[in-house]
Amino acid sequence: MITGKNYIGNKLSAKGTISHKTINPKLNLQNEIAFTEAISEEIEDAVELASQAFKSYRKVPGTDKARFLNAIADEILALDQHLIDAYITESGLPEGRAIGERGRTIMQLRSFAELVSNEDWKGNKIDLAIPDRQPLPKEDLRKTVIPIGPVVVFGASNFPFAFSAAGGDTASALAAGCPVIVKAHEMHSGTSELVASAIIKAAEKTGMPNGVFSHLSGRGPVVGAALVKHAKIKGVGFTGSIGAGRAIFDMASGREEPIPVYAEMGSINPVVITPKAIATRGESIASTYANSITLGTGQFCTNPGLILTVEDENTHTFIKDLAEKTTAIDAQCMLHPNIKAGYDKNGTIVTSQPGVATVSKLETAIAENYAASQVATVSGADFLANPKIHQEVFGPFSLVVKSKDEAELIEIIEALEGQLTGTIIAEEDEISNLENIVDAMVNRVGRIIFNGVPTGVEVCPSMQHGGPYPASSDAKYTSVGTDAIKRWVRPISYQSFPKELLPKSLQKNK
Known part of the structure; x- marks a missing residue:
């Protein structure tokens, strides 16, 4: 109870x-029970x-x-x-x-x-004494860990x-x-x-x-x-x-x-998609990432908020396809009116910057506290020149950055703040050419993914969920x-x- x-x-x-009450965001109404806030004596x-x-x-x-x-x-x-x-x-x-x-x-x-x-988890170490070691005896040393x-x-x-x-x-x-x-x-x-x-x-x-x-x-x-x-x-x-x-x-x-x-x-979780991957399976990638962007109304710390590619003749079609597939997914309720307000505010800040274009935004009438998914795009040069574009938009939003070449793409990765994840989408025959991109990405993220999506964090010993500041x-x-x-x-x-x-x-x- x-x-x-x-x-x-x-x-x-x-x-x-x-006291305070929680809110049912679907109904946009306060729930019944009031929660008494702790005072200094209770703390x-x-x-x-x-x-x-x-x-x-x-x-x-x-x-x-x-x-x-x-x-x-x-x-x-x-x-x-x-x-x-x-x-x-x-x-x-x-x-x-x-x-x-x-x-x-x-x-x-x-x-x-x-x-x-x-x-076993403590990783205990035992170094036995060597009393007759020359020129000085060795002391018995044993190391463990204790709670803080x-x-x-x-x-x-x-x-x-x-x-x-x-x-x-x-x-x-x-x-x-x-x-x-x-x-x-x-x-x-x-x-x-x-x-x-x-x-x-x-x-x-x-x-x-x-x-x-x-x-x-x-x-x-x-x-x-x-x-x-x-x-x-x-x-x-x-x-x-x-x-x-x-x-x-x-x-x-x-x-x-x-x-x-x-x-x-915080993290915008950069995703690099090579031009060859777009040319080979762009529609499939667009479908996969439309679902990832909107999963849980985008309210995951690993939401793919930044997609990076080198611009070529297929880029425009891919971006348009990604945008259409993303906004075709039904709007979903956000966690709270404050989170919805933050999504709207931060999305507006990013999309109002010079050079940023909204490709597609869900424009149909939606209920209170439901999020309109959105895909925007910007050139690599404009992205590098404006840190305001780099901020996280917590919700079903993703920004596609069109780099002029691989050198600019790597410069963008190196200019990012620390991230929880980084992803590379590429074809198998490109693996030998990805070393520079991988090196740049590894330096900025806590987990790097190949041909997958960042959403979904496996709970297992080999998982790293963290990264350079501010991730x-x-x-x-x-x-x-x-x-x-x-x-x-x-x-x-x-x-x-x-x-x-x-x-x-x-x-x-x-």
């Missing part, structure tokens, strides 16, 4: 006087509980943490249709998407459970399950041994609270310390800023806009004790896949330590 209250550990709390209580819980939770064996994570998955599934209905009502997304995203969330939890069920402490996770607007209350940031932090305080996204507060209730139940059933998880509501930066600045918070996970992500990063860096912020912020705040880490756990631990070496005082995984002599 949705209560509209905060979870301070396993206790519901609503001490504040300010302090949640952080203090997390800090106390950390003292014991950091020592919980991996097998017990695995039971906890699997129990969370079980409790989420037990919410059944009630949870799916809340997701649909608050997001405007269809039931199939809700079920699919829930499945991904369950898989993430179980993947981390499997990972921590043994110690209580973590704040910000729920994402576009993934009410997979990047929110029990999403990848929360699952990986709990797997690492860090208590988590979730700042719920105000667009899906009810969905988030239901998932939070599942986490609390799982913690109680598996004997985890009270405070291992808390869940707070609040619009705007007030609650989030108080959490990030709190001295007992040791890390932050964030998925959202560049502006909000950078503000959180700056707050965390400005603390007396700076803490890491793992923010996944993410730290390009060394991923927010998807089991390596996401590395964000919430730090290395520690034990030198010449008595065996009895070492962690069990370091007590062996090999």
Whole structure:
């Protein structure tokens, strides 16, 4: 049941006087339940509980943490249709998407459970002492990783399950041994609270310390800023806009004790399509990318917002075909009126720049909060000359850049900000000629794709979901896949330590 209250550990709390309601974007109406926003006393209580819980939770064996994570998955599934209905009502997304995203969330939890069920993920190192080594003896050294402490996770607007209350940031932090305080996204507060209730139940059933998880509501930066600045918070996970992500990063860096912020912020995901690929299978590529551009109303961080090619006699036909196929797809509801307003505003900024031409825009009457998909085009020279054209338009929008030659295309890639993904569409007999394009792309992205689409992020150990700034705040880490756990631990070496005082995984002599 949705209560509209905060979870301070396993206790519901609503001490504040300010509340908000979520919006059903399809109906463009407020939903019924009001959510009481957390006040400073509740924030302090949640952080203090997390800090106390950390003292014991950091020592919980991996097998017990695995039971906890699997129990969370079980409790989420037990919410059944009630949870799916809340997701649909608050997001405007269809039931199939809700079920699919829930499945991904369950898989993430179980993947981390499997990972921590043994110690292999820690990559422990043991270097035995050599007392008689000359000219100096060698000390016994053993290295492992330990959790960093209580973590704040910000729920994402576009993934009410997979990047929110029990999403990848929360699952990986709990797997690492860090208590988590979730700042719920105000667009899906009810969905988030239901998932939070599942986490609390799982913690109680598996004997985890009270405070291992808390869940707070609040619009705007007030609650989030108080959490990030709190001295007992040791890390932050964030998925959202560049502006909000950078503000959180700056707050965390400005603390007396700076803490890491793992923010996944923005990307236009460049796609290079060679002229030969267009000539050979342009219509097929146009169909594939029309579906990718409009998938989920374009509300994915991996949406292909930039298509790059070298202009030739087939370019105009391809662009026209892509535009027609994109706008032929029925308009879909966006997550929230604010996101729809942002889509309209940023799309207008890009398409109003000198040299940018709108090829096709869905002009039929559409319902409130539904997005008109759009394809625009610009020359390579105009793109290079105007950084305003480079910005992300979050929604079903893509800009096709027509380069005069390969050298200009590579210059464009090198001029881009950091990106989550880059894609190359080419024919097999062109592979030997792609090295320069690949080299340029690898330097700007976290994941590079050949003859595919960037939308769709596989959850597996080899996935890298991050990239150079501003795609993410730290390009060394991923927010998807089991390596996401590395964000919430730090290395520690034990030198010449008595065996009895070492962690069990370091007590062996090999």
